[in-house]
Amino acid sequence: DAGVIQSPRHEVTEMGQEVTLRCKPISGHDYLFWYRQTMMRGLELLIYFNNNVPIDDSGMPEDRFSAKMPNASFSTLKIQPSEPRDSAVYFCASSPGLMPNEKLFFGSGTQLSVL
Amino acid sequence: ELKVEQNPLFLSMQEGKNYTIYCNYSTTSDRLYWYRQDPGKSLESLFVLLSNGAVKQEGRLMASLDTKARLSTLHITAAVHDLSATYFCAVDSGTNNDYKLSFGAGTTVTVRA
Numbered sequence: 001d002a003g004v005i006q007s008p009r010h011e012v013t014e015m016g017q018e019v020t021l022r023c024k025p026i027s028g029h030d031y032l033f034w035y036r037q038t039m040m041r042g043l044e045l046l047i048y049f050n051n052n053v054p055i056d057d058s059g060m061p062e063d064r065f066s067a068k069m070p071n072a073s074f075s076t077l078k079i080q081p082s083e084p085r086d087s088a089v090y091f092c093a094s095s096p097g098l099m100p101n102e103k104l105f106f107g108s109g110t111q112l113s114v115l
Numbered sequence: 116e117l118k119v120e121q122n123p124l125f126l127s128m129q130e131g132k133n134y135t136i137y138c139n140y141s142t143t144s145d146r147l148y149w150y151r152q153d154p155g156k157s158l159e160s161l162f163v164l165l166s167n168g169a170v171k172q173e174g175r176l177m178a179s180l181d182t183k184a185r186l187s188t189l190h191i192t193a194a195v196h197d198l199s200a201t202y203f204c205a206v207d208s209g210t211n212n213d214y215k216l217s218f219g220a221g222t223t224v225t226v227r228a
Contacts, residue, residue, distance in 0.1 A: 031214070043158075043203065043218040056215055091157065100214050101148060101207050102165070106157045 004107035006092050012113045018080040021110045024073055025094030033093040033104070034067055034077050043091075049075065050097075082114045117142045119206050121219035128194040128226045136189040136202055136222045144209030145182045148216070149189055152201045161202075162189075194226045 005024040013019055025032050033048040047057040052069045060067070064083070069075040079086055093106040118141040128134050138147070149161040162171040164180035164187060171178050175198065177190045187204055201223045205216045 033214075033216075035216075042220050043205075043216075045215045045217075048214060056213075059215070093158075099146075101146065101205075101216055102163050104148075104160060104216075106159075108157050 004092055004094050004105050006090075006107035006110050008110060009108065010111045010113075012115065013082055014115050015083055016081045017114075018078065019082045019086075019112060019114075021077040021079075021090050021092075021112070023075045023077070023092030023107060025075070025092070026096075026105055027073065028096060029094035029105075030097035031095040031100040032069060032075050033095075033100075034075070035091040035093065035106075036088045037091065037109075038088040046077070046090075048100075079112075082112075084114045087112055087114050117144075117206060117208060117217040119204060119217050119219040121202075121204055121222050124220060124222060126222055126224045128191065128198070128224060130195060130226055130228050131193050134191045134194060134224075136191075136204075136224075138187040138189070138204035138219055140185050140187075140204075140206045140217075142185070142206065142208060143182070144206050145180070146207050146209050147180050147187045148205045149178050149187070150203045150205065152203065152221070154201075158203065191224075194224075196226045196228070199224055199226045 007022045034046040046059045047067045049069045089109045091109045120139045147164045150158040162178040167182040169180045175192045180187045201221045203221045205218045
């Protein structure tokens with residue numbers, strides 16, 4: 001298996017632009033997580049899905065952020081409009097289920113820079 | 116809010132010597148996880164500790180969990196250069212259907228000759 005695939009690997013955009021990050025989980029995995037990593041706040045959970053349904057979005061910083069999982073093989077994290085403080089590495093992770101944190105596989109991340 | 120504290124945040128190790136990283140957390144959870152991250156890379160799972168007294172070992176790394184003290188340790192034996200990385204501990208609430216992981220700030224390890 002190719003693992004969790006995220007795209008793009010790097011994204012540079014200007015403040016106010018819309019940004020869409022993409023994630024393809026490992027086939028057969030029921031859980032999908034979006035995490036954000038910054039120097040100031042460390043690793044934070046933004047949202048997670050179970051069987052394509054959002055379960056906990058309490059970590060989504062504000063209405064500018066939205067996440068979708070239209071099917072079992074694809075998820076997006078959208079920021080509109082983007083701001084410089086959104087600059088971070090965004091990780092997607094997937095898990096086969098039951099106790100998802102016991103077998104959590106992270107993607108390579110998307111490095112987002114908002115100028 | 117679940118808090119996870121790691122110390123030290125930075126650790127300069129000498130090859131061949133032993134060191135310990137500490138992870139304290141604020142909840143009664145008995146589910147604790149250790150990850151490794153190389154610079155510019157993703158997170159790699161090292162250990163999953165799921166009960167009081169759990170001990171896991173892999174090569175020069177050994178992790179243990181004391182749920183009563185709300186403390187986990189990551190012990191490094193005879194450090195080698197390949198162990199240079201940032202190590203994170205993470206905890207979830209320990210309740211069913213709550214799978215939000217809270218991470219420590221990370222311990223950046225540098226192993227020198």
